[in-house]
Amino acid sequence: MKITQIEAIPFAIPYRKPLRFASGEVHVADHVLVRVHTDEGLVGTAEAPPRPYTYGETQQSIVAVIGKVFTPQITGLSPLERQQVHARLDRTVGNPTAKAAIDMALWDIIGQAARMPVSELLGGWSDAMRVSHMVGFAPTQEMVAEAERIRDTYGITTFKVKVGRQPYTQDVEACRALRAALGEDVSLYIDGNRGWSASDSARALRDMVDLNLDFAEELCPADDVLGRRWLVSQSTIPFVADESVPTPADVTRELLAGSATAISVKTARTGFTASSRVVNQCEAMGVEVVIGNQIDGQIGTLCAVAFGAAHRATTRRAGELSNFLDMADDLLAEPLVISDGTLRVRPGTGLGLAIDPDKLARYRQDR
Incomplete structure (x- = not known):
């Protein structure tokens, strides 16, 4: 099983009320849906929440680093080759939530392949x-x-x-x-x-x-x-x-x-x-x-x-x-x-999650 593609889909969902704290405030969840595809049809899913006032990442930077840097580096590797994946991701400094989302999506794939919950x-x-x-x-x-x-x-x-x-x-x-x-x-x-x-x-x-x-x-x-x-x-x-x-x-x-x-x-x-x-x-x-x-x-x-x-x-x-x-x-x-x-914990194999396609179509920001 090999990694063939990584999607980084920006989406935005408003909060019912602003969330305020000492390092900033948030009005909209402008996150990135990360989906890792394989040649066997398994897809791993995770979410990358940018926090520019903490880690310096933005929605745009996450989409860019996954699409232009990380995808070419790890395409063709097996999801099981996690040490190889992380060695290549770590050539690029920073970008913690982009790297974390890829890692969790790979675990989702591994759980599906093993027919076991990730937990x-x-x-x-x-x-x-x-x-x-x-x-x-x-x-x-x-x-x-x-x-x-x-x-x-x-x-x-x-x-x-x-x-x-x-x-x-x-x-x-x-x-x-x-x-x-x-x-x-x-x-x-x-x-x-x-x-x-x-x-x-x-x-x-x-x-x-x-x-x-x-x-x-x-x-x-x-x-x-x-x-x-x-x-x-x-x-x-x-x-x-x-x-x-x-x-x-x-x-x-x-x-x-x-x-x-x-x-x-x-x-x-x-x-x-x-x-x-x-x-x-x-x-x-x-x-x-x-x-x-x-x-x-x-x-x-x-x-x-x-x-x-x-x-x-x-x-x-x-x-x-x-x-x-x-x-x-x-x-x-x-x-x-x-x-x-x-x-x-959600039952089922992998992370046990499924995305609502209508909601994704409504909130995604790249179309």
Whole structure:
């Protein structure tokens, strides 16, 4: 079986409301559908969500690098030759979500060829994950109302609170209001998207010590090397590295430097192959992992739950698997369903996904 073609189809689906956080805001899911074709008729599918304010990729750059650089490099290889594929992709620096989408699409093909679910091939620990929901920047009462609606509608009891605005007023106030409204049975953690300084972070965490936060994620800039070490050294809760660890090498650097004590794993950024390496690294070093979200659509979320459910380490915490709820529509023929706070792996071979051709025709941007 050989790779014969790679499609990179730009599509755009609006969000029901803007998603706002310290590093930017998103109004439209302008993603790229990636489909890898083989000479035996099997097609692997994944999604590449560009985040220019984090990784420098745009929808146009993903389409271009896949079409003009990656496709000529890996056409003719077998999907099983993953080491060869990655060696050729890595000749080009950067472009993490473009590479990750190709990797996941290849795993989809391998699962179909083996007549097995990808999640079982990756580890097969479970067939479901608990779900965490992100609450973005908004007036405090709107944030509380959204969290209560998500809890009551979907049974979700873990919430990531976006911080990174004014730490001593807006952010702390929002966290306190959420804890008061949701009670102690709900898990809360915060994500600063590098919006605070180290000193602001330290003061804000002292002000919230009674809120029983599970952990804190990327509160201050990744290049504030000494500030991050100082902050992490005095923290009583785990510090999660996210944007600062786009590669396994970055994971090693941040952990050994004392700049983080937990790692966010995003399949949209490291695919299945490199994400497995990250999880293995963290397990070997006794470090917790969390399945993060790149504001993925349902395709990306399906990939994330397939990977997260496959590993014991990634099922210990709720995964960030609900951002697709904020999208006005999606491309899957059979939409994902969150029930009792849980998202299940899609049954079937490969990733078990099918694209609705009418929806793809409606939202694609290249015709």
